[in-house]
Amino acid sequence: MMSKCLLEREFFTRNTLQVAREILGAQLVRVVDGERLSGIIIEVEAYQGEQDLGCHASAGLTPRTQVMYGPSGYAYVYFTYGMHWMLNFVTEGEGVPAAILIRSLVPVEGLGYIAMQRVGRPRAEWTNGPAKLCKAFNITGAENGMDICRLGGPIWVERNHTIPDSSVTNSPRVGLNKVPEPWKSIPWRFRVSNEFFLD
DNA sequence: AGCACGATTAACT
C-alpha cells in the first residue's frame, strides 16, 4: 500500500475554499485511549473572515474565536446548542480568522469504539453530521487549539482519495437561517457525491 | 445580571 502522507501546515495556509475543496477524500485520524480511529472526509464548509456574517469571527477577536486568528493547521473546537461539539481546522495565514467545519465522515478504523460512542444508532448515522462525528471520535473542548499537523498528536489528517471535480457538489452552508444574504446562500459547502464510494 | 440565540440532533406527530 502507498504510504500515507500527513497534510502539512502549508496545505492549510491557503485560501479557505481551496483547502475545503482539496481536503475532501482525505483521512481524519484520531488517537484516543491508545486506539486509532479514522474516517474519510466527505463534507466540509468554509468560514472565512470577519466580513463573513456566517463565521463566528464576524464577532471579532473574542476568547472563543482566538484560535481562528492564529496560524493554520490547528483545531478550532466549539460548543453549541448546550450539548454539541463541532470540529474545524484553521486555514489562511496568521491574523486572518478562517476555518473549515468538518461535517461528515465515512468511518474506516476503530469501528468498535465508534459503535460504543454511538450506541443505539445505525451505522449510517455514526458520523454523518458535525456533532455526530465529534461524539463518535470523542472530540471535545479538550482538543481546541491542538496542532493537527503533527503525527502522534490527538488528531491529524492523511492524504488518501483524490476526488475528481465531477464527484464534488457545492451548496449553501447549513444552519445559517438567521444570517443575512449573501452569506446565507453562498455555496461554501463542499460534498463528495454518494456515487464516488460505490466503486 | 439578564437576555436571545446558536455552523445540531433525536424524537416526536
Add this chain to the structure above:
DNA sequence: GTTAATCGTGCTC
C-alpha cells in the same frame, strides 16, 4: 413536517 434539549457566548442594561 415540528420541537425539546441545554448552556456557552456575546451583547445590552
